[in-house]
Amino acid sequence: EPEVTQTPSHQVTQMGQEVILRCVPISNHLYFYWYRQILGQKVEFLVSFYNNEISEKSEIFDDQFSVERPDGSNFTLKIRSTKLEDSAMYFCASSGFSGNPYEQYFGPGTRLTVT
Amino acid sequence: AQTVTQSQPEMSVQEAETVTLSCTYDTSESDYYLFWYKQPPSRQMILVIRQEAYKQQNATENRFSVNFQKAAKSFSLKISDSQLGDAAMYFCAYRGIYGGATNKLIFGTGTLLAVQP
Incomplete structure (x- = not known):
């Protein structure tokens, strides 16, 4: 069964x-998402x-954050200058027209630790 | 704005027994989707069950079923014959449909379910 993958599983940064x-969504999906879960x-x-453009963003998604789909398979979230409060689990999700179009499939998450 | 409330931070159930997790939501929309996600210690988000608001019939997936009360804006999850592997955090989530497939999921705060052997 196709799945969303995320790398790395754990990132420690200063x-x-x-x-x-990084995220690789399910290949025929067209909608991509990032979610965050503080512990x-x-x-x-x-x-x-x-x-290829942002549909919606939350108040959390300020100028320090950006997203990109650089090559048609990867979907990336960049945090320009990390803060301690950015420490969280980051989940990528995707949805498409196969199966239920309103069902989002989640990746396993990347745990980001900012020290 | 839509909100999702889970009033039970923690629940406990004996193995093989039945447990019900509560969820209420607030919305002015008439059509939407509701979901229950399971998050085990690995923190992977796993879809347990989905309910379309326009369907009167409650969704069922094996041992998991929901009690969807649209007028009361209530969406509870019943787990029958609980197993040790059901121990996890359970999140209720709402998704509107009027924005198309780009609509975000709005999550509740979660209920941590413990299963006692």
């Missing part, structure tokens, strides 16, 4: 550094992406 989190808290929406 405050102020740039990080790029012990609920999952929060960051951004949705369709047709």
Whole structure:
């Protein structure tokens, strides 16, 4: 069964550094998402992406964040200058027209630790 | 704005027994989707069950079923014959449909389910 993959599984970085989190969505999907979950808290929406542009973003998704689909298979989340409060689990998700178009398939997540 | 509320931070059930997790939501939309996701210690998000608001029949997936009360905006999850592998955090989530497939999921705060042997 096709699945969403994310790399790395765990990233440790120093405050102020740039990080790029990578996702490979399911191949025929067209809609892509990033969510964040701070430890012990609920999952929060960051951004949705369709047709090579951002469809919607939350208040969390400020100028420090950016997303890109550089090559038709990867979907990346970049944090330009990480802060301690960016430490969280980051989930990528995708959805498409196969199966249920409103069902989002989640990747296993990347745990980001900012020190 | 839509909100999702899970009022039970933690629940416990004996193996083989039945447990019900509660979820309420608030929306002004008439059509939407509701989901229950399971998050085991690995933190992977696993879809358990989905309910379309326009369907009156409650969704069922093997040992998992929902009680969807649209007027009351309530969406509870019933787990029958609980197994040790059911122990996890369970999140209720809402998704509108009027924005098309780009609509985000809105999650509740989760219920941590423990299964006692």
